[in-house]
Every structure is written in structure tokens, then in C-alpha cells.
Amino acid sequence: MPYCPRPKxxxxxxxxxxxxxxxxxxxxxxxxxxxxxxxxxxxxxxxPAAPKIGIVSLGCPKALVDSERILTKLRAEGxxxxxxxxxxxxxxxxxCGFLDSAKAESLEAIGEAMKENGRVIVTGCMGGExxxxxxxxxxxxxxxGPHQYEQVMDAVHExxxxxxxxxxxxxxxxxxxxxxxxxxxxxxxxxxxxxxSFCIIPSIRGDLASRPAAKVLYEAERLVxxxxxxxxxxxxxxxxxxxDLGYEESPYKGRPVKARMLDLxxxxxxxxxxVRLHYVYPYPSVDEVIPLMAEGxxxxxxxxxxxxxxxxxxxxxxxxxxxxxxxxxxxxxxEICPDLALRSTFIxxxxxxxxxxxxxxxxxxxxxxxxxxxxxxxxPVEGATANALAGAVPEEVKQERWERxxxxxxxxxxxxxxxxxxxxxxxIIDEVDDEGAIGRSWADAPEIDGNVFLxxxxxxxxxxxxxxxxxxxxxxxxxxxxxxxD
Numbered sequence: 341m342p343y344c345p346r347p348k349x350x351x352x353x354x355x356x357x358x359x360x361x362x363x364x365x366x367x368x369x370x371x372x373x374x375x376x377x378x379x380x381x382x383x384x385x386x387x388p389a390a391p392k393i394g395i396v397s398l399g400c401p402k403a404l405v406d407s408e409r410i411l412t413k414l415r416a417e418g419x420x421x422x423x424x425x426x427x428x429x430x431x432x433x434x435x436c437g438f439l440d441s442a443k444a445e446s447l448e449a450i451g452e453a454m455k456e457n458g459r460v461i462v463t464g465c466m467g468g469e470x471x472x473x474x475x476x477x478x479x480x481x482x483x484x485g486p487h488q489y490e491q492v493m494d495a496v497h498e499x500x501x502x503x504x505x506x507x508x509x510x511x512x513x514x515x516x517x518x519x520x521x522x523x524x525x526x527x528x529x530x531x532x533x534x535x536x537s538f539c540i541i542p543s544i545r546g547d548l549a550s551r552p553a554a555k556v557l558y559e560a561e562r563l564v565x566x567x568x569x570x571x572x573x574x575x576x577x578x579x580x581x582x583x584d585l586g587y588e589e590s591p592y593k594g595r596p597v598k599a600r601m602l603d604l605x606x607x608x609x610x611x612x613x614x615v616r617l618h619y620v621y622p623y624p625s626v627d628e629v630i631p632l633m634a635e636g637x638x639x640x641x642x643x644x645x646x647x648x649x650x651x652x653x654x655x656x657x658x659x660x661x662x663x664x665x666x667x668x669x670x671x672x673x674x675e676i677c678p679d680l681a682l683r684s685t686f687i688x689x690x691x692x693x694x695x696x697x698x699x700x701x702x703x704x705x706x707x708x709x710x711x712x713x714x715x716x717x718x719x720p721v722e723g724a725t726a727n728a729l730a731g732a733v734p735e736e737v738k739q740e741r742w743e744r745x746x747x748x749x750x751x752x753x754x755x756x757x758x759x760x761x762x763x764x765x766x767x768i769i770d771e772v773d774d775e776g777a778i779g780r781s782w783a784d785a786p787e788i789d790g791n792v793f794l795x796x797x798x799x800x801x802x803x804x805x806x807x808x809x810x811x812x813x814x815x816x817x818x819x820x821x822x823x824x825x826d
Contacts, residue, residue, distance in 0.1 A: 410492055
């Protein structure tokens, strides 16, 4: 394996055997060998080792062409082709499904590949009978039909990510980033299943579409290997991650990982970088993640867009309206993880918002004591259902409420930051110049939250994570110093 069926009396010109492919000929079937054999073109000491894929190709010449196209794509992406099961990191079986006998042969080939290797990607004409295949081999990595080259390559990428060769690849392994080298955004899904009356995101980006966990984790791994020290997990609804996939498992480093927020956070926490969660709805699933924060696996930071606190306004927004239960849960989270930093955004002046509704919001804000808060004055957005609501709030009232809200939160922020004075905290460095360094604590996401200033400190570099003692605070920022050198 891999092999190409051809008449026995046809000779291939010398030097034309495909690199890395062993041909084993028998009437009508071609198999991989069961013993390891070195493949031409294997990696040398000066180049990163290329992952190896095997292929078993069954059926007619049309299926053979499909196999050739898959092999071409594999080689174009830097994969080596393994002539043996033992030498392959995954095996593709291109099946035939024309006759019952051909189906039986395909199932036999899948069974052999599962026994000899265990990491099998099934494609081809019998791939249309996924249920039949999975009844016998539930642990195959992927099943696709004929001509589905891209889906096959997606399955290969999930099972065995391609190696990055810095000598030949024009794009770095982590891709092109617009953020500084030491932090990066990690998108885990697109779209949203909610229908908030002020929001048109679902009409723009569609319903929730989560990425398989393995794809997310391999991307995160590449980022960390490239020097990223902080991963900022983003989506429209991070807590709902995997719901659309039924929390489906995907293979990561030879073991299954569920597409679920808790499982994803647990795996990300083992990569050695800061992990920060954004855009989290306060579902019960969030409760499961708080202990990971207390253990230091991920940052004790949650960005939860509460939007309001008045039950009437929340109902008009089509948001969860149990604000009193949310306060109880916040209290419970902080009992488990005292350093938990909560960030949120709110809207004032929503249609129908009364002075009483606004006062409920201010009272809730005082009790919740959120660490970082943003506030927006409501604006009608074309296509949003909130535009049809009665009770539009005058612009001058929106402005007055916004100012009162920000003044109230400023006092809360000042009070909370003052409690950090005297503590030694971890700080990630963002900028360094002749006057000192600017960094952030666990409570500060880049560009939207506060900063930690280290005046006169030039011993550090962007991306460093240091221990610093907080000496001063104001409404939004901290000032700290590194320990004196011995």
C-alpha cells in the first residue's frame, strides 16, 4: 500500500515509481504492506520530519484517479506517502461500492487498516453508506463519498496536521497575524443561535457553527510553538461551543476530545500559555470552568455581555431575565475563585427603558461589583427587531443615563483596584521603551481593559510574563515594580 491497479503485463519505465509508494499487485486488489519500509524523500536532520500518510485504493480507474488527486494534494502540502501500515500516521482507504462483493472487499480493507494501524479515513463509492461502515468500524476517523477531496484533506489535517517547513513555506505555521507576536485570538465557532432583538449577527453570520475541537487545539498548539503567550478565545457564544456538533469528539494527539467548552479549556490549559475566555453566556456550563481558573489552568477572567439587569428590559431584548440568580452565581464563582475578574457590556436607553429600569441596573451593578465594564447608548440597527418596539428613549436621556452609569462603575473600579495595592501579581508585558514597560494583569484583555505600568523598567521584553508588586492604583490602571536584582 498504497498501490495502483494495473495489468500485470504493463511495465512502468525505470525511475517512474511514485515516491514513497509500494506497489503490491494481485488481481483486482492492491494493499499496503504490513512491514515498515523507508520512503524516498524522507526528512533529513536539517528539515522537520514530514508526517506520513498511507493509502489503499480499490475499485475502477475513476476511483484510481480520485486516489491520485488525493495523493497529489497530500504531496503538495508536504506529506510523505508511507508504503506500510506501521510507518503511516493515518491511512486513507478509497473504497468501491459497485457490487456486494466490492463492498465486502472494501469492508475487509477497512478492517485490515484498522487492525494494522487504527487511524483510518474512509472515502470513495462505499462512503455513501456511512452507517454500514460505522456499524462495523465505529472508530474510523472520517467517512466521505467519492470525489470529496477537500473533505478527505480536512480529515487528514485533523488527524495529522501538516508539518511546517520554514525553508520552503512562504506563510508561517501560525498564519499571518495582525496582533503582536505574544498574543493571538483563537476563534472556536461562527454564528449564534440566539435572537436578541437588538442584534443582527445571526442574519449576517448565520447560526452557531462550531469548529471541531482537534482543529482548534492544533491551531492553538501552532500559535504557542510560534511564541504566543496568551490565547484569547473568541466566538459569538463561547459557552455554546459544540452544541451544534452534539459535543462530537475529534482525534487530538491520538485521543478523542469533545467539542465542549470544559474539555476545550482543559486541553488549552495544558499548552503553557495564558488562556482568556471572551463572549461567554452565563449558562450552567460556565460553573464547570471556574475550578479550572482556581487551579490556574486558565485565566480567572470571564467576559459576559449581561447587557442589562431590569427583567422588563431583558425580556424586550430577548435575553435571560433572571438577574437575581446571576448575582447568586457570581457570588458562588468568587467563593471558588476569589481572583475571578468579570468583564461585561451594557446598553442604556433601550426602547421602553424607564427610570425605574435604569435604577435597577445601577443597583445590580453596585452589588455585582464587576471588574471591567463597557456601556453603549442604544442605537437602532437596520434589520433588528428592536426597531419596532415602542417607547423610544430621547437622545438626551440616553446621554444622561450613560454618564450616570459610567460614573457609578468608575467608583466600583477604583475601589476594586485599590485592593490590589501591595499584592504581587503576574503581568504580561506588551510594550517597552526608554521610559519603562506597559503590561496587563489577568484582569486585563488587550486594548479593551486596563494596564499595569512599570515605570523605568527596561529589563523586560514584550511577551515576558513577570511577577510585579502593585504600588499604586487609580480608576482603571495599576502601577507596579519588579523585584530588585540581586
